[in-house]
Amino acid sequence: MRAIPSRPFAVLTEAVCLLALVLACVKLSQGVEAVLDLALWDEADYLHRALTLPESGLPDPEWGPLYSLWYFALSRVWPDPVVLYYANTRWLVLLTSVACYALLRQAGARPGFALAASAVYLLSLAPHIQPRPTLLALLIILVASCAACRAATPEGAWARLGFGLLIASFARPECFLSFLGVSALLGLQLVRRIQREPARRRHAAATAAAYVGTTLVLMGLLGNPFSDTSNRRFYAFCQHFADGHDRRTGQVEVNPWARCEEVLQPVFGSASTLGAAVRANPGAFLAHVRWNVDRLPGEFHKVFTYGYGDVPLQPRNGAWTRTQVAHVLLLLVTLALPLVALVRRGRKAARALAAPRVAWRAVAAAGVMLPGLLSSVLYQPRHHYLVIPGVMGLALLAVLMHALEVPGTPPDEVAPLAGALLAALVVLAVPRLAFAQDGRGAPPKVLLQQVQALRGLGLDKHVAQGGSLGVLDTQGGLPVYLGVPFRRVPPWTRRQGESFPQYLRRERIELVFMDARLREEPRFQNDPSLESFLAAPGAFGYATRRLPGTDAVLALPAAWAH
Numbered sequence: 001m002r003a004i005p006s007r008p009f010a011v012l013t014e015a016v017c018l019l020a021l022v023l024a025c026v027k028l029s030q031g032v033e034a035v036l037d038l039a040l041w042d043e044a045d046y047l048h049r050a051l052t053l054p055e056s057g058l059p060d061p062e063w064g065p066l067y068s069l070w071y072f073a074l075s076r077v078w079p080d081p082v083v084l085y086y087a088n089t090r091w092l093v094l095l096t097s098v099a100c101y102a103l104l105r106q107a108g109a110r111p112g113f114a115l116a117a118s119a120v121y122l123l124s125l126a127p128h129i130q131p132r133p134t135l136l137a138l139l140i141i142l143v144a145s146c147a148a149c150r151a152a153t154p155e156g157a158w159a160r161l162g163f164g165l166l167i168a169s170f171a172r173p174e175c176f177l178s179f180l181g182v183s184a185l186l187g188l189q190l191v192r193r194i195q196r197e198p199a200r201r202r203h204a205a206a207t208a209a210a211y212v213g214t215t216l217v218l219m220g221l222l223g224n225p226f227s228d229t230s231n232r233r234f235y236a237f238c239q240h241f242a243d244g245h246d247r248r249t250g251q252v253e254v255n256p257w258a259r260c261e262e263v264l265q266p267v268f269g270s271a272s273t274l275g276a277a278v279r280a281n282p283g284a285f286l287a288h289v290r291w292n293v294d295r296l297p298g299e300f301h302k303v304f305t306y307g308y309g310d311v312p313l314q315p316r317n318g319a320w321t322r323t324q325v326a327h328v329l330l331l332l333v334t335l336a337l338p339l340v341a342l343v344r345r346g347r348k349a350a351r352a353l354a355a356p357r358v359a360w361r362a363v364a365a366a367g368v369m370l371p372g373l374l375s376s377v378l379y380q381p382r383h384h385y386l387v388i389p390g391v392m393g394l395a396l397l398a399v400l401m402h403a404l405e406v407p408g409t410p411p412d413e414v415a416p417l418a419g420a421l422l423a424a425l426v427v428l429a430v431p432r433l434a435f436a437q438d439g440r441g442a443p444p445k446v447l448l449q450q451v452q453a454l455r456g457l458g459l460d461k462h463v464a465q466g467g468s469l470g471v472l473d474t475q476g477g478l479p480v481y482l483g484v485p486f487r488r489v490p491p492w493t494r495r496q497g498e499s500f501p502q503y504l505r506r507e508r509i510e511l512v513f514m515d516a517r518l519r520e521e522p523r524f525q526n527d528p529s530l531e532s533f534l535a536a537p538g539a540f541g542y543a544t545r546r547l548p549g550t551d552a553v554l555a556l557p558a559a560w561a562h
Contacts, residue, residue, distance in 0.1 A: 044477020
């Protein structure tokens with residue numbers, strides 16, 4: 001761990017770099033609503049579970065209850081779902097960037113390197129991936145890693161990191177694998193401590209008891225994130241395999257995400273676990289894994305070199321933007337400085353890198369990185385699987401940099417000037433998202449426009465105090481953002497054998513989006529009663545109305561249509 005700087009120049013450099021990072025985060029977040037549309041599907045589900053938490057309780061542990069709790073806590077400050085969604089986006093960008101800087105400093109990086117590496121993260125796609133429970137898990141892991149770096153003993157470091165990974169697993173369940181690995185290493189460390197220092201046996205036992213007891217309490221409250229009570233892991237494999245099979249063969253004729261079972265069954269039969277799928281068709285499973293492995297380097301590269309809005313590192317139209325130039329320079333600083341340090345140490349580099357402290361920190365970083373990489377291989381190299389491994393890779397670079405420094409090297413006297421120049425580069429490089437990037441205009445926010453238009457209809461006047469207005473959700477979670485008094489009704493609430501009009505009456509559904517997604521919903525496909533409703537909604541007491549300023553058409557009670 002690098003000591004807190006005592007020299008005035010060192011303090012000034014630290015302050016300048018940290019302030020620059022915060023300003024860059026604020027600048028990036030300004031006008032985020034001007035370019036970022038509302039998120040559907042998983043992100044909307046997490047938000048919905050947060051807003052209904054008092055009535056429905058916590059979701060199962062494998063469904064990221066911590067992220068819903070996080071949303072619920074933020075909703076006490078920002079109760080409007082739309083405002084809450086954007087506030088969550090801004091705060092996770094800021095907090096993860098600052099926590100990344102803090103960990104790099106704790107790992108031994110100088111302020112300039114920590115700022116450059118944190119800016120690489122900030123300028124990339126990483127802080128903008130969806131769904132965002134990954135960013136909450138990343139934040140928790142970064143904080144826990146900082147605490148581990150400051151621990152007085154190795155067992156204290158492992159315990160702090162392990163507990164952080166356990167908490168993070170309630171946002172990203174795969175982190176539980178890292179928790180198990182770190183817990184095993186903690187156990188080995190405690191055994192070694194007892195063998196070497198028998199007098200500390202009582203202290204080691206107290207550490208183990210506190211760790212196990214805290215783990216049991218937390219799992220007693222939130223459950224086992226790796227229990228997979230709803231077979232979520234295999235359903236994730238089903239969806240990702242179906243999507244990959246579609247991309248590889250082009251022979252999938254259904255929506256692979258909504259109807260993955262129809263793609264999976266001809267390939268793996270009735271398999272309902274990963275093991276059963278491997279046994280049923282090992283060739284198809286290996287082909288899926290090989291395809292993922294082939295794509296992994298490219299997707300990893302994209303996450304940390306592309307900018308917001310999928311802007312590549314190299315310009316599309318031949319004209320480099322300020323952000324792209326700065327991103328390249330920061331990447332060079334982050335990757336070149338460790339190489340320079342390696343060359344400077346020469347033959348002594350291997351001995352420095354083999355030091356136990358460096359080796360154990362590398363083991364810890366690798367353990368945190370493993371679940372994301374494993375998920376990328378088994379499922380798909382989706383970007384949200386790669387963020388945590390990438391950031392921990394930056395931390396590992398900081399560890400290597402610190403290990404390769406010549407012992408006794410004093411702080412550079414020009415560090416404040418270099419830090420100031422780097423800070424200015426970072427602040428100027430971060431784009432203001434409200435303006436066009438890479439020659440392209442800001443994308444239309446279709447979903448936000450629909451929410452605002454629907455709110456503007458004044459339909460709440462038709463709802464009694466304390467009542468609700470049911471909206472059939474075939475849009476992937478759009479009704480979640482409407483807020484009170486609107487009530488989301490997911491299609492899976494339809495009962496078998498129930499006609500579409502009967503379903504509308506039973507669930508008290510007043511609003512239906514009249515688009516192709518109604519017919520695409522598996523529960524409504526080839527349904528004569530739905531076709532009757534679409535052909536003549538008036539026969540069922542509904543009228544149609546176009547949402548002002550959008551292409552969306554609604555069916556609503558005829559009495560409300562005027």
